[in-house]
Amino acid sequence: MRAGWLALQMGAMLIGASLAGCATPSHITQPLRSAHDNHAQWQGRISVQVQGHTPSLMSASFSLRGDAQNGELDLHSPLGTTLGALQWTPQRVQLSDGSKHQFFTSLADLTEQATGAALPVEAIFGWLQGRDVQATGWLADLSASAQGSITARRISPLPEVTLRIKLDL
Template identity: 40%
Template sequence: MTPWPMDSLRRRLLGAAALGAMTGLAGCADVRRPNRPDAMGAESASRQWSGRMALQVDDASTAPVNAGFELTGQARQGELVLLNPLGNVLATLEWSPSGAVLQKGSERRESPSLDTLVTELTGSPLPVAALFEWLQGNPMDVPGWEVDLTGVGNGRLTAHRQTPLPQATLRIALDR
């Protein structure tokens, strides 16, 4: 067996390293869908938030939700995308007056009730309609929920659900 010349070996190693780096980067690619304001209508496109959300439910059988999020639209028609720390889509929830659709990986669920799919997605009911108001700094009464809007100017929101049990705490930190 004859040894490879040093330059040939170096080129092969560099080529293998470059291929490995490209493969690794492709695996981390951001697979979020582009914003589609036209798909939801011009009126809906005027409201969009992104950041991190944490939902802690006081029930051992409900796992906490910690995810990046993108919320677009309005209470009547919109989209909520949950993202992992790398920015990849974990789930997408879309709703309109005709119903709601939850997409998690290859699994797709449809329901006439947004609340049903929100509960399925997060493990707890969340007042999605109120989120749009709260994120704008507007108080909106929701039975069982108390919201702290004092941090909205700094991109922070905290809401606590006292009833129905189990209690829950929602924290949102907006991107700046």
């Protein structure tokens, strides 16, 4: 139990440090909430474990709104501190850490910066809806999706990545 808590704390500290260290000042942007108020919302816990020469683990509570084209993902530490807010539209992809914003050319680049791995966002929205959506290089296990648990592994390209999502039901 203590080792699990330590891993969770270390993951939260790592993502917090990476978000704070990589953000660059920019102008204040408007929240995207109005773009997808009618879309589904999910809350729970997410972890992304990257294997390889320098393994990493990101673990956080999350709140996800929208869809693969227009959405927001808020990440929180175990103590409730906001680690980062990811926002995307067809025109803008950004990561905010409060007063600073960092802009990206793609959603894959954004998720890699925030979690340590480029995530298949379109497939994740399908998985959250219980659909077995295929994503190149990823194998999803939806056998426990009715209980709010999703696991997916990226086996190609290396390094291997394990994504775990546990929804608050």
